[in-house]
Amino acid sequence: MTTNPSALVTDAGGEEPAALFTRHDGHVGVVTLNRPRALNAVNARLSVDAGAALEQAQADPEVRSIVITGAGRAFCAGADLKELAAGNRVDDVEHPEWGFAGIAQHWVGKPTIAAVNGFALGGGTEIMLACDLAVIDETAALGLPEVRRGLFAAAGGVIRLQRQIPMKIALEAVLTGEPISAARAYELGLVNRVAPAGTALELALELARTVAANAPVAVQESKRVMHVTGSAGSDWEREVWRINKQAVDVVFSSEDGKEGARAFAEKREPKWTGR
Structure with a gap:
């Protein structure tokens, strides 16, 4: 399927999902948050649909990398405050383990890339932090303004930000609630690319295609x-090398591992099977 996610600008209603999965260029999957008139603010339905879309992308054997983006002019405006004010839940009651928006605590083995196409303060930033890679529109900004509303960034912001940038910079962002510009986010290493205005999805898809061109087994391992060894106290710990050895056994005995060596010897492009 080659539907352009940026064209999904009709608010979810009736049969229209609040988030959906499409496949691009054969091996790239796209999960699009689809409540554009609400700036893709997260309600329960979006959490259900986004979580299901991620599962669909993970289960699709043709998909090797996953882009997460928003329909319309926003990436995600965070939780739907109207729903919260009405006393309604905004998570997926069937899958609370998936966390905010069905994404924040939803592990998938395939690489995820945030295409931050617009407004992304609060929960939008937390979705971006949950992704492996990120591309941001030059006009967009990140930030965790929850303390300005008497709240705190409970969907991963206070957990993940200091793991991705220096602690004092992370604390400043969390304690002041001030936004981080796209240029500053790149300077800090919080995002991988800054895209010219209106091209975040295009650039994210390009990055996703680069990832997807590599051996799926090797990439996922x-x-x-x-991720598993990132919190280790030292790279000399036996446990990190045990985990590494598990990956070695999987990758080097895989069909893709053998194909890579054959293709190199035969001076041709490898044909990956994901096995």
């Missing part, structure tokens, strides 16, 4: 090992 590399992601797993980096």
